[in-house]
Amino acid sequence: MNPTRRQLLASTGLGLAATATLPAHARLPVAGTKPNLFIGTGGTGHTYPGATLPFGMVQLSPDTGVERWETCSGYYKTDTSILGFSHTHLSGTGIGDMLDVLVVPSAGPVQLQPGTLENPDAGYRQRFSGEHAEPGYYRVALETGVQAELTVTERTGWHRYRFPAGKGHVLIDLSHLILDKSDSPPLVDEALLELAADGTLSGTRRVFRWAKGRRIFFAMQLSRKPDRITFIGDGDTEQPAGATRVAGKRLKAVLQFDDAGSAPLVIRCGISAVDADGARANLAAEAKHWDFDRVRREAAALWSKSLDSVKVEGGTADQRTILSSALYHAQLAPTLVSDVDGRYPGMDGKTQTVPAGGAAFSTYSLWDTYRSLHPLLTLVAPEQTKKLVDDMIRQTAQSRFGPLVWPLQGKETGTMIGWHGVVPLAEAHAKGIPADYAAAWPAIRKRSFDFTAPDKDNSLGRDLYDKLGYVPADKVFESVSRTQEYAYDDWASSHLARVAGATEDAERLHKRSGNWRNVIDGKIGFARPRFENGQWWKDYDPVQLGHMPKPWWRDYTEANGWQATFLNQHDIYGMIAHMGGDAAYEAKLDALFTAPSTLPDNAPPDISGLVGQYAHGNEPDQHAAYLYSYVGAPWKTQAMVRRLCVEMYKNDPDGIIGNDDCGQMSAWFVLSALGFYPVDPVEAVYVFGSPLFARAEMQLGKGRKLVVEAPGNRADTPYVAAVTWNGRPWRKSWISHRDLAAGGTLRFTMSATPNRAFGRALADRPPSFGRSPA
Structure with a gap:
């Protein structure tokens, strides 16, 4: 991480860097904009140019x-x-x-x-x-x-x-x-x-x-x-x-x-x-x-053909290149692993064969990519998404570890925590992608409830999580993050259980997905290590990585207490209530983005791209800027999302603020630059942010097209004054996948000053955990 860049990001106000100002009638078509394949090949982007x-x-x-x-x-x-x-x-x-x-x-x-x-x-x-x-x-x-x-x-x-x-x-x-x-x-x-x-x-x-x-x-x-x-x-x-x-x-x-x-x-x-x-x-x-x-x-x-799925007009030349490059990097993985005859190395150690017309894939970086990459592909590459979903179902059933974690050429590396292979499956079902989801359920059930099933590091402490309602910090490392991420996987798995007709299991998982609250100390408003005896870590410091000085025993996964506090993606209104209501939660979000950008000496390099204690260069809280919309303050989301789009990405080898993680960082930019983001992919809705360009066209497959307009959009107009959908006024600060995927025109009226009334009403806030705040 470049210290001077970190200091810059932490010290700027809204950080709205200057971009070219275009008259409302001007359009700069960029069908010919070429991606810069060297973006991410410097810094810590870890991309390749070949x-x-x-x-x-x-x-x-x-x-x-x-x-x-x-x-x-x-x-x-x-x-x-x-x-x-x-x-x-x-x-x-x-x-x-x-x-x-x-x-x-x-x-x-x-x-x-x-x-x-x-x-x-x-x-x-x-x-x-x-x-x-x-x-x-x-x-x-x-x-x-x-x-x-x-x-x-x-x-x-x-x-x-x-x-x-x-x-x-x-x-x-x-x-x-x-x-x-x-x-x-x-x-x-x-x-x-x-x-x-x-x-x-x-x-x-x-x-x-x-x-x-x-x-x-x-x-x-x-x-x-x-x-x-x-x-x-x-x-x-x-x-x-x-x-x-x-x-x-x-x-x-x-x-x-x-x-x-x-x-x-x-x-x-x-x-x-x-x-x-x-x-x-x-x-x-x-x-x-x-x-x-x-x-x-x-x-x-x-x-x-693949890069023409998203075309933009307006913005700067660099921003258009960044968009094209991000779209390119978002289509490098998962990677094909089946041969021309359909054979591939199965997760069971045997050679398997895909059905006619199918394909098998490798390089599923699921802890990262479930957040933005897979949601992006459901829009711009639905046929590829169908192939991936069918493949994940097959490989889930074949793997002795059940839901996919980080498989690479037939080997489950088990890297990172949770079993997030369930999330793209639940998301795809919620978005209407047909597949035999029930075929994956037996393996998912085993991972969820059979505590004698083989573990890799990603799923340690499942038995204690089920028994105590949390993973204790004195028994399993990275316990706070595990508890919250296991809860999110329970939320996704509960959807798949219902698809399979396992109603009792679905209810058990749905209830257990509330375990996140058992590591959020509502009295201090932070995610906090908790021991097997129920006691909290006494000398808590949210900047630290955990209660033990040794770096290998952390209480959070590539995060500290600040970042882990906002891990919850699926029960945000429950979280808001647990933290003391709208005002308290909004204040805590403000504090996240304005706290001193200091980290302990044993912090991993993954925690990068700091704005306050928010770390854009890593995945755990990349949805955090969009959480303001859930307390009726989407104007703060708009300001911060625009800042992140401008400051965290450059047309330069050091142009991605952290590891691109098989396209996750790039997919975040594509979606956010278009003006919306899936805080909880399983909910199948998108929260509005701040579109970066004056106009964008997305090809959605089967002849459908989504047009996003923001006429006159400039560097100094990050705020959304009004929205229309297919010519009709749209008061909500979110829109469903069903609406977007059908195609149409989403039009933003941008402004240099916030419209604090937009999205303020309870009825206009995004749904979460299957319910609205109203």
Whole structure:
């Protein structure tokens, strides 16, 4: 986190940075606005700039580092050398993995070790220049004179290398991966490389990084036959001349060309998380020619269609670029994991097959993405949402842990807390997306009520939560956050229980979803650690991370007492009453955004983007700015949302204030810039904020279109004076998904001064917990 930026955000008033002022009649169409794929590749955004397709299996991108937290995606914008180009990457995550099948083209001497960022000449790293990235395509000039280009289909990566005259080679490094000094070696326990009679190079490895024991397979073909292929075994041991196979743990192959510059070299590589046959079949299905430019054009066309789902006019050029880039980043994950024949690595450890027309996905960062990403996709990509919902239901039923948490290529990492896979399912049902939701219920019920079922860290303390009504802080770490997030999952699960006809279970879950109140001390108005004997932590300080000094035993998940106080998304009117009523709750929200922006020394870097004690750079309270609408003060929501849109996002590598978390931070911007946000996705309503642009069009599928108008919108008009929906006055500070998804025109009249009467009446406030305040 950049301290100067944190101080700036904490010290500005409303923080309404200057934007271009447009006359009401002016429109700046931005259908041609291109995303900046380097947004988030600096700071702590953890994004990558390489080639991929919407939700594609392959993410073919350059790698600049594997040892620092900044390079969880494998790439960092200010690094000065490139290791090579690998085929799988994670976008915006706080933990690293993947980087499978590194390809290193070079015209220099063959080197088998990468060297260091400080001394790239000690290995195969290469300095570079002339980077260019656009959706589905990347190119760069390497210092040895190689011109590198990358593009993709869903399951194959395509490389085109132009070598200078003379000798050149391509190194394939299967030992390349994200490192972690805390992990016990070996991170790769078995690997294989072999050359088939037809010239196809294939291989596999099993990796124990984050997703322990995941498998990757590849099949690679070259447009020109190498003059020599040398296999390298463990310890960089060169295999005998003529060898066509090598097994071990840290393997490499060197493909050498005596006249590398005689013609461009095209490499096409299929991957699979299932088996070698899957990789070869994916390659055969998606690489039937050698026309690199054709693949690039097809990738660009797919992205053009996806990015045209939201078009905006007005704002500044930078803001329009940020919007397009955010929409791009919001369509990178979840990632395809099923092969062309429908097979995928099941959560039960078995190879599973999707029904005809279906697909299986990986990289579900659900603790993050249930909040904004999945709600955004229900609007702009309903067909993709249907595929994801069907897949989550299948994988929930297959997993021995039940509801999905953070699955990666068939392995449940269990990262973060709760079992938030239930939320997109309950949300999708509430929004009318057809699926066999009842098929997931047995696994959800087991996670909810069977306390002998296997736990990962995400679900520890379920038995105490059920028995005591909260997770005690002296028994389980991160207890305060767990209690509230388990309660939210109970709320979502109660909806799915009703769908399955389990009425008694639904009532039990609905009642238990009120457990959040057992860790909110109404006397002081804060989320507070509570011990098994019922006593509160005596020396409570909301800035601290918990009652124990050791950083690994915190009472909150990536948050402190301030941020955890506003975790509740589903029973906001219950929370308001528990905190002493509208005035007390509004004052507590004011205090959140105006408190000193200080953090303890042991705070994780995830707590970033502070405005007071609100942390926009992490997920727990990203809905907090919208909570003013529930106490009849939506004008405060409007001011703060506009400030966050302007100050927390930049058209710059350091343009995302925290980890993008598989598109969650980006999706927050897209929705908020359009003027509305899903505080509780399961409620299936959106709370109005402050639209950033003068006009926006959203394609909703099946020919439906949503138009959001805010004529004359400027930097100094963050407030909503009035709203109309399809030409009729709209007094409410919210609107339902059913209304928006049907299409129409939502028109905001913006103002430099607040209209404190708008949304003030009880009848005009958003519903919560299935009820309105009236």
